[in-house]
Amino acid sequence: MAAGNDPRSTAPDPPPGPDAPERARLDFARRSSYGDYLRLGTLLAAHQPLTAAHDEHLFITVHHVSELWLDLIVRELRAAMDQLAGGVTDAPLKGLTRVVRAQEQLTAAWEVLKTMTPAEYLQFRHAFGEASGFQSAGYRMVEVLLGNRNPTLLRPFEHRPDLHGPLQAALHAPSVYDLTLRLLAARGLPLPPEVLERDLAAPPAEHPAVLAAWLTVYRDPQRHWDLYELAEKLLDVEDHFRAWRFNHLTTVERTIGFRAGSGGTSGAGYLRRALDAVLFPELWQVRTQL
């Protein structure tokens, strides 16, 4: 915060001593500091290992950092979706680029976590019981906004209306891809009612009319430049989503092998099947047809 804008910064700072950086503020008794603004006490207080195992710190940190990135991705996706719903295409491109950059950070976090060996993990695994990323509301919201929809996956949040309510609302609202297809239709590309008024709670099913519309865009990019750019940006998002999932699977296999997951699934088998989910099917198919 600029000192000039802070109503509390009335008293001049004492002159800095010989070792102080030039003009640095040194007295925060009556000013809001970095840690105050960012609520670092609260943030870091959430880091509560349940064991004395050294690696539990790493495990918690990577999960916390990942949840913060997921939260940012949700905000950026929602903003981009509002803009798309209003028929705007340039601003969502910027927002989706930020989503991709955040996804890169999420995926890079696996490299830190992979330094933990199975033996190190087993020193604290017993402590967190049935907790699992399977119960991550942030991750589920990203999936739902992107269009990977399965009502069963929202059941772990039923006891938490504050989490379940927004997820349920998003499940019955258009995904980023639904909004994109509505934009295509508004631009005169023919899409039938079963596409535009589909059951929103279901995952998208590939449709020949959607493929035909994307073919029109991809065969004449100059004419449909913003839609073309939007399509490629969505593909970037799915590409990075796949990269995160694949790295998760690899991290899981090297850490717990083929044991069942703490969330009750088969573990690696479940995560391998999840790799098959396709978010924007026609954007992958259009390449075959060009």
Ligand code: HEM
């Ligand atoms: C050594 C570290 C990790 C292991 C062994 C692990 C293991 C697993 C397993 C086995 C599952 C399947 C569900 C179940 O528990 O039965 C799962 C799901 C999940 N994990 Fe992890 N995980 C690890 C780290 C992380 C991290 C750092 C995140 C970051 C947020 C994360 C997020 C998720 C999410 C979102 C799911 C649900 C995926 C889906 O349903 O498609 N995991 N994890």
